[in-house]
Amino acid sequence: MSFAFDLLLAAALLWSGWRSLSVDRLDRAIVLFIAFGLLMALAWARLSAPDIGLAEAAIGAGLTGALLLDAYGVLKRGKA
Amino acid sequence: MKRFVVASGAMAFAVLLIGALLEPLPSGVDLRVAVAANMTASGVEHPVTAVLLNFRGYDTLLEIAVLLLALIVILASGIDTTSDRSRATSSILQTLARLAAPLMIVVAVYLLWAGAFRPGGAFQAGAVLASAAVLLHLTGLLPSWQAPLLTLRWGLTAGFLIFLAVAAGLLTQGSLLQYPPAQAGMLILLIEVGLTLSLGLILAGLFLFLSRDPGDDS
Numbered sequence: 343m344s345f346a347f348d349l350l351l352a353a354a355l356l357w358s359g360w361r362s363l364s365v366d367r368l369d370r371a372i373v374l375f376i377a378f379g380l381l382m383a384l385a386w387a388r389l390s391a392p393d394i395g396l397a398e399a400a401i402g403a404g405l406t407g408a409l410l411l412d413a414y415g416v417l418k419r420g421k422a
Numbered sequence: 423m424k425r426f427v428v429a430s431g432a433m434a435f436a437v438l439l440i441g442a443l444l445e446p447l448p449s450g451v452d453l454r455v456a457v458a459a460n461m462t463a464s465g466v467e468h469p470v471t472a473v474l475l476n477f478r479g480y481d482t483l484l485e486i487a488v489l490l491l492a493l494i495v496i497l498a499s500g501i502d503t504t505s506d507r508s509r510a511t512s513s514i515l516q517t518l519a520r521l522a523a524p525l526m527i528v529v530a531v532y533l534l535w536a537g538a539f540r541p542g543g544a545f546q547a548g549a550v551l552a553s554a555a556v557l558l559h560l561t562g563l564l565p566s567w568q569a570p571l572l573t574l575r576w577g578l579t580a581g582f583l584i585f586l587a588v589a590a591g592l593l594t595q596g597s598l599l600q601y602p603p604a605q606a607g608m609l610i611l612l613i614e615v616g617l618t619l620s621l622g623l624i625l626a627g628l629f630l631f632l633s634r635d636p637g638d639d640s
Contacts, residue, residue, distance in 0.1 A: 392541035393470045396533070400549035405625055408556050412629070 348388060355381050368417075372410045379403030465606025467539040474543065475610045479599040483589060486582050486617060493578065493624050496631060497570070511562040519561040526554035534618050538607070544581075544614040548621025555626035567630045578627065581620025585613050 358381060362374035379402040386395035457469050457477065464472035474482050530550040537543030558564035570578065588609055589599050601609050 393543065393546070396541060396546040397549065400546055400553060401625070404553045405549060405556065405629070408553075408560065409629060412560075 351381060351385055351388065355385060368414055369411075372407065372414055375410065376403050376407035379407065463603040463606070465601060465603065465608075465610050466537075468537065468541070468543075470541070471537045471543050471610070475613060476599075476601060476606060479589075482617075483582075483585050483599070486585060486620065489621065489624050490579060490582050493627050493631075496628065515561045516563060519557050519563060523554045523558055526550055526557070530554070530618065530622070534614055537614060538611070544617035545621060547614075547618040549625060551618065551622025552625030552629070555622070556629050559626075559630055564630070567627065570627075570631075574623070577623045578620055581613075581616040581618070584616035588613055 355378065358374050358378040362371045362378055365371050365374060379398060382402060383395045383399035386392070386398055454469075457473060460477070461467070461469065461472060464476045466472050466476070530547040533542040533547040533550060534544060535542075537547070555564060559566060567574070592599060592601065595602065
């Protein structure tokens with residue numbers, strides 16, 4: 343059961359990482375990056391490193407995601 | 423052709439990484455035993471916090487210094503002082519942010535306190551604090567920061583200064599950041615409180631100093 347979960351998690355990590363790099367729309371890439379960060383936090387928790395998981399969720403997914411979304415907003419307004 | 427070169431380079435790197443992962447660790451460096459043997463002298467009960475703030479406190483001191491330096495560089499490169507944009511925000515978002523922000527502050531304090539005996543600690547607590555500030559800013563409740571006033575400057579540097587003061591005070595004991603075991607818990611908590619506050623402000627500052635709209639000077 344937990345092995346299946348780990349396998350699914352690893353596949354989802356690889357998929358979201360690849361998609362966030364290859365998708366052609368910036369906003370989708372950012373959302374995928376945030377999803378990647380949350381999955382990464384889960385992966386750290388599964389690797390029994392909850393400290394890193396917490397930091398990843400707060401900094402990697404939360405703050406970086408917000409910064410990227412804000413930068414995207416500024417870029418979009420600059421273009422329009 | 424270029425694509426092929428990049429892809430094969432990435433493949434080679436991935437194979438190297440996987441090979442490095444599969445390589446067995448040299449047997450002489452099992453640090454868990456050393457950490458477990460010294461836990462009683464560290465002043466905290468969670469091994470990660472013990473390593474971060476006691477055994478390898480020097481690294482953490484440099485980490486907070488690097489973060490502070492990053493913010494100072496951003497400030498030195500000049501903040502655009504055009505007027506803050508007024509964001510179109512809904513009252514639902516604002517109400518939710520008003521409800522979430524106090525909870526986030528409580529969570530931050532809990533993480534700080536829990537760091538002594540379970541996963542948590544100053545960095546996570548600071549990140550949660552910063553997220554609360556960013557959330558309030560994005561919903562239009564907290565204006566972005568102008569040039570930092572004196573209070574904010576003290577807040578940004580407090581963590582580093584407290585850490586440095588403790589380190590300097592302990593120099594008389596022998597070596598840098600070697601806490602006396604009896605006071606280690608108190609000193610670590612003191613440092614972590616300062617670190618949480620400063621990290622929250624620094625991380626929020628990375629967002630709030632930068633988040634003004636250069637195209638919005640009309």
